[in-house]
Amino acid sequence: MRMIEFRKYPLILLSVLFLSSCCFPPEQDIVKIAISKESKNYTSWLSRYEENAEYYNMYDMGIDSALNVLKTCDGLLLTGGEDIYPAYYNQIEDTIFCGSFDRYRDSLEFALIKSALENKIPIIGVCRGQQILNVSLGGSLYVDIPQEFDTTVVHRQEDWRNCYHKVFIVDSSLLRDLSSVQYGMVTSNHHQGIKKKAEQLKISAYSADSLPEAIEWKDDTGKSFMMAVQWHPERMDTLHLLSAPIARKFLDEAWNFNQNRNK
Template sequence: MYTRPRKSGAEQVCNADPDTDRHRQYLQDGIMKIAASRASGSENYASYQRWLRTVDPDVDVVDLYPCATPDEAVALMKECSGLLLTGGPDVNPARYGQSEKAALCEPPDEHRDALELALIEAATEANMPVLGICRGAQILNVAFGGTLIADIPTVVGTEIEHRQVDGVDSHHAVHAEPGSLIKRICRALDGTINSAHHQSVERLATIFAPSATSPDGVIEAFEWGDAAMGGKPFLLAVQWHPERMEYGNPFSLPIAQHFVSEVAAYSQLFAQ
């Protein structure tokens, strides 16, 4: 169960960094800011905000998409305590060396791709908690050298429906790897998740390990691999949309609870 840490009584100055000072001020105001690279617009902003605020009503999701440049977005992210990579359109296949797959993909959003790749690099360097959802999982894999299946029906030929049907999420089984982070968070090995994607991980970046799969072998979640775990911040990527599922589903709200807990712990580094 998530419990928000109490603010320390006697505040100590960490350093003179202005980013840290602004970050601390947000904490004094009782706000826990989570950066997102497209929390509104083509995706349902309210569903992400509502999902996280079910855990802590003081969470504020900050949309970085309007930032003019990646540098501007990174600067704004430094005022936040976590990075949420949300759903959205396909990553440009040129980003993972497969330009020839463009015909199978949606028109790319070059601005968003550039922003998110810069945010992932900066968040990792800052040891900031990161959660990737749907497209967010895919761009995480690409950022670390992985590739994507451009179109599951074409490439995999599975009978499992991963896409929406008539605008409604599909549903299918998922299996979590024993001992994985997702299994520890959700406390379940098997369950049912929603599905609204036509792309997924193809070659997983070597720094990651798969932690959940669908019956047709599509990677549904991944995390740091064992060899990369030492000193790494929280990172979890899921292909489904936990924010759109019934909160009673073990593969929904527990993810928000754990992410917010990690964000709160990161915030306390600036509140001492």
């Protein structure tokens, strides 16, 4: 596993990527994963299931450079993090209920999603990653679950390392096929969630209060792989059935994309 950093010398490293793609045969034994904003948890998670991978932290590159690098990658991972600015889903008046924002990150991830979908690059989303996928496709969010949504399910607490709740997997969903379970306990750390689902999506898991906990394509005809979960699989046990199969499926799809690109 290699983490590729572009913070100090982005132009030089982009030049190396370009020249290597032009002058040398493509590497068949490395899968390249773009990460919208890196933390060690995410690379460690995927590395449990795939040793031959390189990871690119999109956040440190600038949007134009990130989009150029994404075109050399085989998969996109949208990670957890700050709240999405509510103006993107027409609720700017509810900003008072939000936590911190990162407007640059919002713009970056919207651009990455658009490019990945256009180029049929596999996508996986975690927590915020699920939310921004839904917003990018026309859905909306609960700005603050405790304020807007009547529930006794604890989706976030101060001791976030020990916040768990049950999720229920929808029959006839890809997530059900991958996990082979009807329900399970997951690690949770969010105060926002899907309110209006984007038309192209289907919900593949719910919490006990009916809040959407996972999404996938309603109809995947002509589309690349896309799945997102509201929980944090990267913080869960290596063999957990709502963590490992998700990572493996994403990596398999990234490898398939890699091989088809290099035929």
